[in-house]
Amino acid sequence: MKEVASTSSSHSLEDADVSLRLVDAKSGRAMVFDCVEGTAHAGIDLRCALADRGSYSVSLLSTVDFGQADVSLRVKGEKPIERVLSPVPAEEGDYVAEYRFMADGGWHKPFKYAYGFVQLELEISAGGVARSLRTKEIPCSCTIPNLKRHVVGMLDALLGPDLAKAMALMTVKGEDGAPVDESATGEGSASLEVFAAHADSVLSVVESVMPALKLKPRTKTRESRATVVPERARRVGRGEIEWLGRNPDAIRVQKGLPLGKRGAKWGVSRVQTAMSVVSLDVAENTAVLGLLSDIARVAGLFASTLRSGVEDLAVAKEKLSAIAVDNGCLPSLVIIEAQIEKARPRIEMAEGVQRRARRDLMVLEMVWGLEPPRGYSLPRRSKAFQEVSHYAKVYKAMLEWFEFGRLDLDREALMLEVRNMPRLYELFCLAKMIDRHIRDGYKALEPDQVRYSLSSRYFGNEARVANKYAFSKGRVNATLWYQAVFYSDVREEGGVDVHRTTKWVKDSKSGDSYWTPDFVLRQDRPDGSSRVVVLDSKYTEPRFCREKGYFDDCLDKYKHCSARSGGRPVDSVWLLAGRGSAGEGWSTALGSWAVESGLLPDGVCVLTPFVDELGHAVPAVETPGGAAAAKGAGEAKAQPAVPEKVQVAVKEAVEVKPEPEAPEEPAKERGGAGGMEMPPALLEVMGLLSEIASNPLGRDSLTDGKESQKLFGVSHPVCRKRQPTGRDRRLYTKDVVEIGEGSFYVYKAWRPDQVNKLRRAHSRLFS
Secondary structure, three states, X not given: OOOOOOOOOHHHHHHOOEEXXXXXXXXXXXXXXXXXXXXXXXXXXXXXXXXXXXXXXXXXXXXXXXXXXXXXXXXXXXXXXXXXXXXXXXXXXXXXXXXXXXXXXXOOOOOOOOOEEEOEEEEEEEOOEEEEEEOOEEEEEEOOOOHHHHHHHHHHHHHOOOOHHHHHHXXXXXXXXXXXXXXXXXXXXXXXXXXXXXXHHHHHXXXXXXXXXXXXXXXXXXXXEEXXXXXXXXXXXXXXXXXXXXXXXXXXXXXXXXXXXXXXXXXXXXXXXXEEXXXXXXXXXXXXXXXXXXXXXXHHHHHHHHHHHHHHHHHHHHHHHOOOOOOOEOHHHHHHHHHHHXXXXXXXXXXXXXXXHHHHHHHHHHHHOOOOOOOOXXXXXXXXXXXXXXXXXXXXHHHHHHOOOEEOXXXXXXXXXOOOHHHHHHHHHHHHHHHHHHHOOOEEOOOEOOOOOOOEOOEOOXXXXXXXXXXXXXXXXXXXXXXXXXXXXXXXXXXXXXXXXXXXXXXXXXXXXXXXXXXXXXXXXXXXXXXXXEEEEEOOOHHHHHHOOHHHHHHHHHHHXXXXXXXXXXXXXXXXXXXXXXXXXXXXOOOHHHHHHOOOOOXXXXXXXXXXXXXXXXXXXXXXXXXXXXXXXXXXXXXXXXXXXXXXXXXXHOXXXXXXXXXXXXXXXXXXXXXXXOOOOHHHHHHHXXXXXXXXXXXXXXXOHHHHHHHHOOOOOOEEOOOOOHHXXXXXXXXXXXXXXXXXXXXXXXXXXXXXXXXXXXXXXXX
């Protein structure tokens, strides 16, 4: 046994190497974890795993004896257990002193509700000196049943079509290396399953007309000058002979003579004549090759993204699989295995689409002797695309492809980075809340990425997910924050007007403290009032939220120790429980007086892939006139604010064909678009043009032909101050239209790809 050092100076605490020792009460195995200073993300300890239901005794080991110490020990996310401890001689290697924690105070089973990784944190005060230390992330096994079922259910929901709109709003586009398909044109985002089904439909159309494309391809004939033998000349008559007499330089000289003997007669050796050359290098054929090339490219991009993510998952799986687990399983390992299991068939699906598109492309390349274009865009609807049946079918498939939407690679990249249950469940809850607003008739506005000025080892700004969402429904507006910050000082960032009213007594700095709830929902009602609901996610059962004190802790922090600007209280606090059955949740404010007074309840509701009780936590807001009026108002607000003259111009635009030289088609084939494949968002186009014209940075781009071609793919100025003449006249509105602060004749023959380029230009201008 080592001699215990006699010093208790502050210098000893500053220089001490500190570790935590946990002894399993069942097996007697001791595990020592080093404690370090620095950020909260100190890495992962892969030597061993703790058990969620295991009983442990905990003690602090130090290389020096710094005397009596006030030590606060806690598992990350739990309330600290504070003890004033005295040292005893240590028996562990180079350690001198041991500070033992008693088994009471909730530390008998400290990891009972841990899912994935745990981190032990220490606050030590001795001799007037304080230190903050923490262990690495320690894997913790889980013994709860049906864990894989819940993991797979959440992954299916987050990657499936039902939450596609919500996930498209959540993911930060193109940041941190997430791939983005910039050439895609659609308004929404699509999953791999939707993409595969859509690609199959487009490829089936091309393959159905493949024989016609090979036997009856579109060609063009051009005249060229060539010097040939007389027999190959197109025509040689008296005029040509006389012309040769006047132009002897056109006669090729052989052996010094301009003439040569051809059989029994003399004649010219070579003549220069016009030759007809048939070429397959036409815009229609190039567009077909470009379509197949684009499908193969997008499918390959999806496959490579998934394949890269799976390789990283395989490395993490190998490391976690080497950790010995006595009982249960590692949740992180379950998540990784489920992701790999889901990704592999998706990779095969994407690669299958890629091979099929490449095969069709190779066939046409060999038959036509052409190469696909480097950049592909929707071609104009030429006569061949209107009158030749097999080319008309392919053009319809091209329109479907361009209306498909932006391939959603961002959420794939996001989900492949998830490694623990709390993160997975938070993303699931966020997607469900966004989806609920969309399903309730709210129009989702552009999300925002709020950057908080908070500097703390326990908080970091979200980088992969948008953290502020705005919704509108008639005269009702709703705002949802993810990972918001309640400051106890005067700061209000990102529009959050809630403050913490207390201060952490351990904080030795002059700055105030903060709260960081998972979700904050504010509803602004038509009468000018608003209400705030704070929600926190806990992957556990509702009864444990009460037993463990999670609910009381959140209620105390976010309702009793928080207030809005002006002293108004937070209206409601809810916990979202990730496990449980329907009906297991509970709430307050159920008495008759509370109901009559309209008090919002606090409580716990179950939100899982199989049970959705989110409606209990998110209060409904009715607009004046009832639900029907709210729905109608919401639908009206979903369109851009467009002047009445613009709406008249839109009605005229529907009657115009994009290609004026094309013959008018029969009415039964024109549908409601007057002979053109008119995008359904033409009213939105006029609204976007009005907004761009109101911005000084974008105003000139509408009247400049080069800028219109560059930004929108339109080879004409989008807006003209004078009415054009000739063929261009039919491409513009008959009357002037109010666009911004001016009156213009507006281009109205928009193709789907041009509409989407306009959307992207608008987003860049107002981002």
